Amino acid sequence: MITLTIDGRQVEVAPGTTILEAARDQLGIEIPHYCYHRDIGIDGNCRICLVEVNGNSAKLAISCKQPCGDKMDVQTASPAVVAARKGVMEFLLINHPLDCTICDQAGECPLQEYSYEYGSGDSRFVERKRNKPKHVEFSDKVMFDGERCILCTRCTRFFETVRECRPIGVENMGGKSTITLGPNGPIADPYQMNIVDICPVGALTSRDFRFKQRVWFMDFADTVCAGCARGCNITAGAYQGKLLRFVPRRNPEVNKSWMCDDGRLSYKDHNLGDARLRGAKIAGEPASIDDALAKLAELVGDGQGVAVLASTKDTCEELLALKTWAASAGVTTLWHGAATWSGDDFLRCEDATPNTAGAKALGYEPVPAQAPALRGLVVAGDVDVPPALLAGLDFLVLQRATETELSAGAVVLLPGRTPLEKKGTWVNVDGLAQDVRPAVEPGPGVPEDWTLWRDLLGESWPSVKSLTLRVRAELGGADGRLVASES
Amino acid sequence: MSDNLLFIIGTNLAKIILFTHLVLIFAAYMPWVERKVSAWMQDRVGPNRVGYAGLLQPIADALKFIFKEDAIPGHVEKVLFVLAPAMTVIPALLILAVIPFAPPVKVLGESVQMVIADLDTGILFVFAISSLSVYGITFAGWASNNKYSLLGGVRSSAQMISYEVCLGLSVVGIFMAAQTLRLTDIVTLQVDGVWNIFTQPIGALVFIVAAFAETNRLPFDLPEAETELVAGYHTEYGSMKFAMFFAGEYAAMFVFSALVAVLFLGGWDVPFMSNATFAALGNWGVVIGMLSFLTKVCAFLFFYVWVRWTIPRFRFDQLMHLGWKVLLPLALVNVVITGLWNLP
Amino acid sequence: MAKVVDRHKLTWYEELYLPAIASGLKRTFRQMFQPDITLQYPEERPQIYDDYRGAPGLVRDQDGREKCVSCQLCEYICPPKAIVIVPGEAPEGATYDYSHIEKAPREFFIDMLRCIYCGYCEEICPEQAIFMTGEYELNAGSRQELVHDKKRLYEIGGLRPDPIQKWKGKDDRLDAGGFTDLRKRGAGAEEGE
């Protein structure tokens, strides 16, 4: 271990730790930086992370790359450092178009943040600003603006180090340098939109989110992507109850700082609009939820010949409540649905639902190839019902967010929430239990899914938390890891 | 006095119709006057759109009140809510019964007092009835089922009760001096003698202040205090019900102005004229007396408006302080002094 | 440090209050005979000064371009939340000169029933696109009519020549950014300021 002082405070770090990491992780000192990103490594070109090492104010060291040395004395805010940062800020801003007014990055832009701290109120730059290529379509998902670019090369390094390809690179020299597309045409990488997130300025913008809304008007929720079993951690942004974007949230155990483009754009699937089912229906006629539940209980009767088919997009809490009700109603057949898409070797899983592991752990089984003849079927959540199950049913109960062509045949229709409106636990493909939090509210007539089964049971669980505790107990592992046996 | 029943009914009916309409016309035109005077004091023009100098404004207002939808909010106590406006108007008009407007008139050779009911206990009747008007306001506040209204009503009852005492005590001096409660007699005594305002200055001061309070006029308009209570007890009222509160307030102002005139300003008296002079002039004397009386009433009504734009509203504690700790002792002192002065 | 001002001790004369009331009455009475200063509104019109804060309107510059780029700062600053902007891409056919502007409001609503005429929107606008105009007569038959949409706002704002035109004429110098111009040395291709 190496001992050094940073801003007069002594810290002990492992050899090889950089000054920036030591200051951030051990002391919580945020040293400004643009080119450094903890998941794509170090480059050292932006020169704003300069710190003073051992009182050498003439030649400052870049903290993102300089490893800690024993007995080092680091100053992160000495006059020389602040002067250097101001100098770098000035250089960064002189040719920057300063078009925050039309820039989607505004509000979450380190250039804005650091210029608030280190920028000058007025400009000494009276020359004409440099022109560079603007609105360059890097692909159908990413737009590039060369004038805003500060050439930190995070984007090119993302492809080089994380995706091991080089669809874009730096072109030209000196002040004319700009990021440009490679000879193979538009970027085709399925993880390309991550460069939009890591771009510290508004040079790379998502063509999907472009000009949709200013971020400061939006509401954000830290939750988990429902696109596949990986369960990438995301921050979902919504404006007035409508989801506008997903952005990956760093979790070194699951997705680092990344997520796939399809998952990122899957927010659109959760904006249901008018298609949403509000309130319950009995035989196609609107009914109160209480009446519908009573009808359901009456239909199920003693549970003989009735099966439950649950979606693996439901949270463990919902699945547990459903299971408890099924057990009390005499229903012993618990199935979970399945959905697949194409996986890859990076983040995407074959399994396109987020909670298959949780459903398995709670005792739900896949629908068998040879399904027994059923009297009735209760379908919970957004799941494809195998047509074989529908043959010869006396009754079908559907609980889901929207109506489908199956709804016509359902005796009882119950409302449901989308994954982005749920609160609970999902267990991802690696058996990690993760918290899901609602990003939007569904509006009237759509209670939380688990309350339906609670009301059928007649229990008085006040909130989903009481279920969460039981889920955690059932899954084991205080740290949230799933310990339940693999079937 | 004639024994002819028809004659009695006829003359009384005529007096009732005459005086009531007089008061109602005053009540209708008083808002116009108030708005005009307010405007002048504030370097404005005032109503000038409806008719010449806005003279038809009261009619426009009345039409507006009549044709407005008579909405009764769902949350109110209906019976009292409807009753309350009437309970403020009726006492104000009832007091008219004992106010002498002019010297007795000769009709068909009979001398008829220019007062609807020339009671022996006139002034007591005034106090009895005027105390009733507080019920209207209190009921309105209560029935509106609204915290502002209720506060207005509560303030009003407290204020009325406090100042009722001073009002009563302030005129005791006059009775003591005049040794009668009949208002016509009090006037007659002043016509030949000195106006009571000169003999009873303290009583007059207390009475005038109490009169402002009793009519909920500035600086004592706490029950409706717009800035604090929205509109106090009549927040929930509209259309004709509101108009009745409105009319009640102005009618009460007229009545109290008349009382001031009768009790302190010599009623129909004109300076340097005696009862004999009035009698000598015959029915012209009645006309002169009546004009003199109405002039005094108008002057006092103007004084009402004038004070409104001069003195700001009291705080509630100041109101109580003034009523109980200043006016009441003053009135008592006045009684004592009058008593000593008139020692036989 | 707070400064303590002792309350003036009233003399018995002052404590009577009656002289003060009398002088007050004198003042108000005198005031009755002062000339009226009222403006007879529908017949007479007030003088509208340049900095008058009437209904806000959006302006176009001398080229007829809409200056608003829907940065939504006015929406952010608006104290009564009267402004709602639907941002969007600049319309097709924007002139070459202005191709740096990629954004324009798709819709722009100001709810005049909410507007408090504070002028913050004008003050914060980085594009000088929204101005408080001299328009003060707002009346309508319905609430909806008083929610001004983009069309109405441009009617109110009209044309306002822009002395700076910061977006204009950038693209025609795509290759003349000063230092790049080694070949045309001294040709004066760079104008400096």
Next chain:
Amino acid sequence: MKLSSVISARFDTPDSQSIETYRKDGGYETYLQVLKGEKGSPDDIVAAIKASGLRGRGGAGFSTGMKWSFVPKNVDKPKYLCVNGDESEPGTFKDRQILEFDPHALIEGVGITCWTIGAERGYIYLRCEFKKGIATVQKAIDEAYAAGLFGEDVQGSGRTIHVSLTVGAGAYICGEETSLLNSIEGVRPYPRNKPPFPAVEGLFGCPTIINNVETITNIPHIVKRGAEWYAGLGCKDDPGSRLWCVSGHVKRPGVYEAETGFRLQELIDEHCGGMRGGKKLKCVIPGGSSSKVLLPDEVAQVTMDTPGIRKFGSSLGSAGIIVLDEDTCMVDAVLNLMKFYAHESCGQCTPCREGTPWVVQVLQRIRDGKGRLVDLELLDDIAKNMEGRTVCALADGACWPLTSILKKFRHEFVAKIPGAEKGAREVATA
């Protein structure tokens, strides 16, 4: 002063480029001796180079022997030698002479150095503009291979030594040692952050020594004639014989070889024939464009060796002596230089990428008569913000001539600023 001929000794030999004439002149003898171990162990040679006091001829002037001794021993990675022939400093054209007239001397140096530092391959990195040099060197390499001087198990020594030629695209930045490595590796030639130094982690992540063409050409001479002989040449603290490139307003510009320690004034007056057209000397940039400018009275005193020139705050650099006469407009001169740096900045680090073009823009404004007095402070400030804040020394190299010219010829800048002369005079007298 006397001119010397160590490196340039064979420049006038007819057909000096061919291996036959070179071997006839005693070439490759030292190399073969070294291969056989007759000149001692690698450590002995490193010690000899150290003792000779040879300094790098590329510009920084770092001790060559010292640099070699930094190569870690006992690593199983391959080691490399890179010869920096990307001669790109304005005013410097000495390496070209070696490449064109005595390529075998360079190649022999590469062989000896590779053997000494344990490298398997030496890269000779040339810029693409050296058309003739590239052809000559390539031909010489082919001849050397044909003569069996390179390859696996060279001359039965058990060592594998290759030499190969790499041609860059002609960027100034490729003369920076780490971006030269990047260029050889085939990636964008951005300079690398140091540490790690190339001697530890260089080409392809392996220990690498990078030396200038002239430095490597000196090696056979030192190994052949001994360290004492070389240390006795020229000035004591900075010994040796160097190629001096004189350009600018002198009668006879060109490459002169001389031992260090002579007086600059003598070189100009005696050998270069004095100022062209009899004009007066205005200033001299003594070590390629990236060094600080010297005024006439300084030129008269300065001796051309590292300690001697350091007294006047400048450096020998790559020995490119640029002489300017009295007619030169210093604003134009510095603008010309700054345009070069702005054009050649690689664009990696923010201060250099944004600062150099800004300087150009400000200077252009001043030249066009639209400057302001505050612009002079602004230029100083930009230079201050660039200097020492970047990965490589290009920004520093741009700042030094800028600040020194701005300081020493401030009046010329002020004269270009409309209406500023009066104000400046007041400032000066205050």
